[in-house]
Amino acid sequence: xxxxxxxxxxxxVRSLAAHYGEIAWWPxxxxxxxIGAILTQQTRWENVERGLLELQGRGLNTxxxxxxxxxxxxxxxxxxxxxxxxxxxxxQALAAxxxxxxGSVEKMRQIPTVILRTGLLSVKGIGEETAxxxxxxxxxxxxxxxxxxxxxxxxxxxxxxxxxxxxxxxESILPxxxxxxxxxxxxxxxxxxxxxxxxxxxxxxxxxLNG
DNA sequence: GACCAGGTCCTTG
DNA sequence: CAAGGACATGGT
Numbered sequence: 001x002x003x004x005x006x007x008x009x010x011x012x013v014r015s016l017a018a019h020y021g022e023i024a025w026w027p028x029x030x031x032x033x034x035i036g037a038i039l040t041q042q043t044r045w046e047n048v049e050r051g052l053l054e055l056q057g058r059g060l061n062t063x064x065x066x067x068x069x070x071x072x073x074x075x076x077x078x079x080x081x082x083x084x085x086x087x088x089x090x091x092q093a094l095a096a097x098x099x100x101x102x103g104s105v106e107k108m109r110q111i112p113t114v115i116l117r118t119g120l121l122s123v124k125g126i127g128e129e130t131a132x133x134x135x136x137x138x139x140x141x142x143x144x145x146x147x148x149x150x151x152x153x154x155x156x157x158x159x160x161x162x163x164x165x166x167x168x169x170x171e172s173i174l175p176x177x178x179x180x181x182x183x184x185x186x187x188x189x190x191x192x193x194x195x196x197x198x199x200x201x202x203x204x205x206x207x208x209l210n211g
Numbered sequence: 212g213a214c215c216a217g218g219t220c221c222t223t224g
Numbered sequence: 225c226a227a228g229g230a231c232a233t234g235g236t
Contacts, residue, residue: 046234047234082233082234086231
């Protein structure tokens, strides 16, 4: 990570914070965050919310209940989120990891972040973004989430670092304040949805990042 | 109808 | 390692 990359990331973070201020993001308890983190893979949040309600209606909104549920019931509940078969499988794999490695979600709270992260990444279907989302929003840890939106903004700003380098890059400039981690990610998503399309970034003007 | 969505895994070159 | 495909429904 070059010096100029760090400076640019600082500018992005500062500009977005000034523009958006504090915004609500990912409400819900730890179990729901864990479920939502999987359901939102390659999926719009509005559809995820419907899936979460369907699960809740069937009493399948906890790791404990998902662990012992029939896969078919989970699939039926989350069909509206797409990739429903593989996601049902991933939810059960995560639930099995939680219950069998720790006994409960509560027991996980006293485990160090790096240990939790390694464990989550060992679950098939959980990659870096999903793991970091769970850690940041579910367990309130300082583990920054890099998603497609964040990468888009960063590219738009001319930062060349590989995707793998982005997480340490952000974490090196962010204050060790967990809420800032949550907010910064939220800002990234909001900004990208509004201004930074997949094909072209219409307005990096807001960030003054061209060049 | 084409294209995309807050990824991840697996297979190929 | 990089690139391409599979997984699937729902909205624009």
